[in-house]
Amino acid sequence: KTLDTYTILFVYLDMKNKYIVGDNLDILKSIDFEYDFCYIDPPYNTGRDLGDFGDKFESMSSFIDFLKPRFEAIHSKLNNNGNLIVHIDPIASHYIKVCLDEIFGIKNYKNEIILTTSSLMKSTKKLMRSHDVLLVYSKNSTKATYNQQYTPHDLSDNNIKYLEDSIGKYTTSPAHYSPSNVIVRPNLRYEWNGHTHQWWVSKEKMQKLHDDGRLRYNKEGIPRIKRYLHETKGIPFKDVWTDISSLQPKEKLDYATQKPIKLLERLLDLYTNKNDLCLDIFAGSGTLGRACLEKNRNFTLIDINPKGEETFNGSISNTIYKINLN
Numbered sequence: 023k024t025l026d027t028y029t030i031l032f033v034y035l036d037m038k039n040k041y042i043v044g045d046n047l048d049i050l051k052s053i054d055f056e057y058d059f060c061y062i063d064p065p066y067n068t069g070r071d072l073g074d075f076g077d078k079f080e081s082m083s084s085f086i087d088f089l090k091p092r093f094e095a096i097h098s099k100l101n102n103n104g105n106l107i108v109h110i111d112p113i114a115s116h117y118i119k120v121c122l123d124e125i126f127g128i129k130n131y132k133n134e135i136i137l138t139t140s141s142l143m144k145s146t147k148k149l150m151r152s153h154d155v156l157l158v159y160s161k162n163s164t165k166a167t168y169n170q171q172y173t174p175h176d177l178s179d180n181n182i183k184y185l186e187d188s189i190g191k192y193t194t195s196p197a198h199y200s201p202s203n204v205i206v207r208p209n210l211r212y213e214w215n216g217h218t219h220q221w222w223v224s225k226e227k228m229q230k231l232h233d234d235g236r237l238r239y240n241k242e243g244i245p246r247i248k249r250y251l252h253e254t255k256g257i258p259f260k261d262v263w264t265d266i267s268s269l270q271p272k273e274k275l276d277y278a279t280q281k282p283i284k285l286l287e288r289l290l291d292l293y294t295n296k297n298d299l300c301l302d303i304f305a306g307s308g309t310l311g312r313a314c315l316e317k318n319r320n321f322t323l324i325d326i327n328p329k330g331e332e333t334f335n336g337s338i339s340n341t342i343y344k345i346n347l348n
Contacts, residue, residue: 046303056101058298063109115155132158172256194246277307286313308334
């Protein structure tokens with residue numbers, strides 16, 4: 023092996039599962055290997071002194087000027103499977119999206135995830151803010167890691183009407199596409215059971231569904247397709263998340279703007295695989311690192327504040343995390 027290979031291997035091992043204190047841009051420029059995933063919770067430009075760090079810039083323009091070279095450095099360090107998640111508030115999210123569109127490309131924009139939060143800022147002159155924004159970008163939209171996640175069916179929810187036959191419990195979905203004049207699909211437009219519509223499936227597929235007892239007809243004879251619960255993994259996640267509560271007392275650390283570990287674990291489930299290498303350049307209390315240890319991922323954490331490293335090291339001093347670090 024060449025000296026360069028050994029040098030890169032040494033740097034990789036030295037960066038793996040480490041919290042590094044220093045300027046994140048300088049550190050990123052010195053790293054010679056690629057990451058599978060990056061999550062950042064940068065300053066929001068709120069104008070406040072949060073104790074652990076200042077969150078004030080002269081203008082939105084200077085704020086974006088601060089973030090842009092860091093976004094560019096992150097883009098250069100992600101591999102083709104990699105994803106970036108930027109956690110920000112609704113005030114700055116639109117400016118940041120324009121910047122990320124320029125760097126990553128609009129085609130590599132994946133989602134805007136709305137995360138409901140507990141609002142502590144009361145207002146009598148406008149609606150109270152109750153959500154954060156997570157912008158999701160991939161390095162390469164066709165190769166990016168994505169693992170669909172599901173919410174289990176809630177059989178106790180009285181707002182959902184579950185039906186049942188000899189095969190099992192099911193829900194139904196429309197078999198025909200109502201606004202068929204908007205998106206015309208002539209190959210899916212035909213007569214079925216006395217009704218001519220643009221259907222979601224071909225006539226051959228409709229016949230098979232009928233023969234297999236997979237259609238439920240209303241009194242007019244219009245079919246709906248049965249979706250059996252035991253044949254599905256659950257309800258696919260959507261882009262509004264209301265089920266991740268604020269920090270619980272048992273996970274609260276002495277660090278401003280700490281995020282719930284459940285949020286980071288969900289992001290790792292969606293956008294990474296086991297043993298992937300993950301990055302956070304505004305690491306703070308190191309929530310991403312703790313989530314990686316729980317989910318068998320590797321990490322590099324970077325922050326300019328030494329208190330962040332101290333807080334993180336104190337939070338992983340228990341036996342479980344020590345085992346995962348070995």
